[in-house]
Amino acid sequence: MATTSRFALVDCNSFYVSCERVFRPELEDVPVVVLSNNDGCVIARSKEAKALGIKMGTPYFQVKDMMERERVEVFSSNYELYGDMSRRVVSTLSQFTPNLEIYSIDECFLDLSHLRPEEVEAYGHRIRHTVERWTGIPVSVGVACTKTLAKLANRLAKKRAKAKEVLALHTPAEIEEALRESSVKDVWGIGRQHAKRLEQLNVVTAWDLSRMPEGWVKKNMAVTGLRTLLELRGQPCQDLEPETPDRKNICTSRSFGRPLTELEDIAEALSTHTVRCATKLRRQNSCATGVTVFLMTNRFAVTENVYCNSRTIQLPRPTNSELELLSRAMHLLKNMFRPGKRYVKVGIILNDLVPASEVQLDLFSNQDGEKHKKLMSTLDTLRQRFGHHALKYAVQGNKNEKDVEEEKRAPWMLQKKFLSSPYTTSLKGLLRIKT
């Protein structure tokens, strides 16, 4: 007899906020938000901040005054910290099952099909308590027979007070109740467009959606929509994916600290992004087949001429040499740059990645390729040891992103006014934990 599938979705509560709180316990029960890069938008909110009506994605400047009045604690995002905490959570979860999929920085799917139904609830609570005790991060657990239903159960685990952050859906009756309680726009895979369309047809709850004819869903929401429909009905269409598949594209882009008009400044930013991007590329042992560079002015400034352009080239052969990628990127940028505009963002995308092993032969047959390969692996080692800023190209400029003082920073560098200490990665941070 085939065992029924059972997925748990473990989701960290207000993850970025929780990470900051681990090292600032006095912020428990205080409203806290974390801002996106450049201190642009609110991207994480504590319960208390949500209660103040602060919405996800709100531009910081719109709620700044209110947050000061309400004494909301504000943090710039600190991705080194969050990445590190995320790895701790995953390593704790992997004690519970080897079959685990890292879905995002704050979510994991776990395969729990080996448990008997009556064990599931208690197991969920054990997961929750262990993660909290070992890492300081509070999590919620949703369990069901499909990933889509597990996501839904997770939402309800947070929402239903009596669930105490853990909810398992077993029987058809429990599933129906959960579906009726959930709005269609909260279903995993239903975004704004589909939700709008469905609501016009009076499909308001997840239950309504689950009653829709397959033909209509296939026609209007493609096969991904059909998968969602079937999963809501309890028919698994998506397996656990324990291995993170290699990325097919890798992108590095940032807004500037303030609008830029000079090509030289933008070139500094782009070259720095390119080096980062190439480092990510080599970390997954891939080579890029194409390069795209994009450059844009402020899309919100209706009075200015909005300029948003991108250029792509195919490389003569796949490469992961940042020397070659840098020269390509700079060339694309120069072609696209128009004087007299106020630019706010530049970025690079490395396209159609292929495994480095597949182009190895070609590299060997080419002397430059072989030299580049050795140089790149030396650079990677040195940077890993001494930090990303240890080795730079002249075109990147000589300013350091780690400098906090305004005059030591290049104009393109991000604003991070509310950055917490690098608790987990520096001596200073570690000392802070002890005190």
Place this chain on the structure above:
DNA sequence: TCTGGGGTCCTAGGACCC
């Protein structure tokens, strides 16, 4: 003044081929 930064998958339609 101030509005993030990554990714994925699917489809329609055009180009091109026999």
Place this chain on the structure above:
DNA sequence: TCTGGGGTCCTAGGACCC
């Protein structure tokens, strides 16, 4: 009246996720 009929590949754009 009726304009062949498939294939495949590529790209742009749209939808979704965190």
